[in-house]
Amino acid sequence: MSQKQQDAGTRHYDHYAATLPKWRYILRQWVLPLVRAETPPLAKMQSLARAPFLDSYFAFAANLGTHTFFMIFLPVLFWCGYNEYGRALVNLLAAGVIVSGIIKDILCLPRPMSPPLQRITMSGSAALEYGFPSTHTTNAMSVALYAIHILNSEAAEGLSPTARMAWVSTLYLYAFSIAFGRLYCGMHGFTDVVAGGLLGALITQVQIHFGERLYHWIIDGSILHPLIYMLVLFFTIRTHPEPADDCPCFDDSVAFSGVLIGVNWSYWRILQPHALLRLLLTRTTLEIQNAGVPLISWQTLIRIPLGVIIIVAYRSVTKPLLLRGLPPLFRVIEHLDLDLPRRYFLRASQYRTVPRLHRDDNVLPNPSDVGQMIGDVRRRRGRAISIGPQSMADAREVIAYRRDARRRERSLSAGGTTRNPAHTDARSRESSIEARLHRRTLSNESAFSLASAAEEDEEEGSDAEVAANERVAIFSAIPRIRIRYDVEVITKLIVYTGIGWWAVEGCIVVFECLGLGPARGLI
Known part of the structure; x- marks a missing residue:
């Protein structure tokens, strides 16, 4: 049976005092007055700035900072030859989602209240996630700053000053649209956005100085290196703090951890002497470390939609099989007291089967949900939705x-x-x-x-x-919240690990077998 959902972070103080460890509750009580004090000035700012065009602009711009947009965009980088950039963006976005999710679930801080704010959003479930820090802002800031770093490096020395200025201006506009849009749309407060921006900037610096070093450490060593990397990510998933409310931050962290595992395991596999891809590419020089310039050709135009179809098909087949096959195994594990239950997830002994789940993923929507999502957009006729009350x-x-x-x-x-x-x-x-x-x-x-x-x-x-x-x-x-099942965690991890593998290695093998082999440096 489903139950009514309420905004993450808005229950009575007693709930958080009883649920959170003392140090987390003290931190929350220290920051909460600041977050709450921001609501009146945010409401005044919103009431003065509201306009139909801006409503639509910032609501649609927010989609360019979502997990879904980046997960659709990232595989295209690998399929078109921008491997170094693809790896960097995977690291940036995964770190942003995982670290911001951990902070959110530690502090359990709410979003600004609606009313008095109006929430302008195309997502009816946005309030189910904590507010501090803003993951949208973290992602947008890290991507924009990293791209600006590339534009100012030797890799972009062929660009004219005018073109470089145009690209940099576009990136600043992108980051501003996401960050200020979270305030305008009533989804975040000033503290959320500032913290998200600072976190994004920090993650960018870590990637610039250590990202490629980590990559070479993984691919140049024995199998122990990628296994150690996986164990670190498994440990991060296992120690992800339990939230006081039913917040999806943990689910998003699991998904992006899976992508990291799949991508880095694929690069290590490609370099092995008997890797299938290495055997297939007999006529192409493998330039693993250096991303080449993609060739714009009819092969490229076919690779992209074909790759998307392959990943969607893989996910559509693998996910229901896992949800059907894992519960009996989880019951055995639970019977042996070896399970690691999480709050708000039903244990395998508490249900017989997992029903068909709709809109259960904040990262990639199910194919069966796409039609309804498109229909929702058409009914709006380009207008944003102003929601309130949402919880x-x-x-x-x-x-x-x-x-x-x-x-x-x-x-x-x-x-x-x-x-x-x-x-x-x-x-x-x-x-x-x-x-x-x-x-x-x-x-x-x-x-x-x-x-x-x-x-x-x-x-x-x-x-x-x-x-x-x-x-x-x-x-x-x-909106009602559906029941969540323990097998969904490992299912999500396996599915997204597979998506990372398909993006880097699996789809390239298919392209080569079909005569759509990669351009120089595609791998």
Whole structure:
């Protein structure tokens, strides 16, 4: 049975005091007032700056900073000869997702509240992830700064000053559009964006100074080197902090860890004397370390869509097989007390089969979901969606705003002042309501039950019926979270490891067998 979801990081203080280790709770309580204090100035800025064109621009620009965009774009770099850049971007994005996800799950800090902010987004589930730091900003900043570094290096010495200036200006615009767009769209606060930008800049410097060194350490050594690299990533996954709320940061970290494993294992494999790709490429000089300039040809135009089809087909076949075959194995492991359960994931003994999952991946959508996603965009006719309330926390804020508005109207119509004693302690009563709503949520109560709980504040006369109807409508519209299963973690790791392998080695083997062999330096 599914249950109502609430914004990550917005439950009652008691929940975090009881759930988090003491040091994490102290850190959270220290930073939380700063995050909360940003909501009023953000709301004022948004109200002054809102315009239909900007709504659409920043909502669509946000898609250029998502995991999905980069996961679609990255394999194309490998298939078109930009191997060094492809490896660098994989490292940058994976580090950004993993490190920001760890920080998010350590601190469990919420996004700015909506209302008073309006959330302008094309994703109805964005609020399910913690706010600090902004992963969008981290990714955009790291990619932009690394690209600017390349443009200022010897690799771009053939570019004219005008062309270089144009590219650099475009990259700065890209980074600004993502970072400021998170503020404009009400998805992040100033602290989130600044921290995300600094994290992106730090990751870029690490990649510039150590990225290629790590790559050569992996490919130039024995099999122990890639195995040690994998073990480090497995350890990072295993020690990823448990969040206090059902946040998808861990899932994203698992996916990108899998990509790192697949890509680096593939490069080590290619260099082995009996590697299939090395045996096939008898007429091509293998230039593993140096990415060449891709040849623009009809072969290139065929390789890209064919590679996408191969990866989609691989994922469509492998994922359901794993979800069907792994639960019996996990039950044996659990029976032997060797399992490593995580909060918010059902253990294998608690279910019989894994049902067909829809929109269960924040990195790459399922092929079956693409049609619905395209239909959603068409129905918008190019307009962004302004969402609010998007979660239980948002819903409670809406209810409080409407209730206080009705009380002010009653006070004015009665000839009194706008001051209402009940309004003074509204926040304390909201805290108690929040606790009751949270208990009922965990018990899988219906939207009407939640509304009834919220009605325990004092409404008078016909206002009580109006308020009840509003609450039922508001809570009924909140997205539901599906049940998550323990086998999804290893399934995601295997699937994305395979995607990394297909991007670097598997698809190249297919291209060569079909006579679509790589251009110089494609490997």
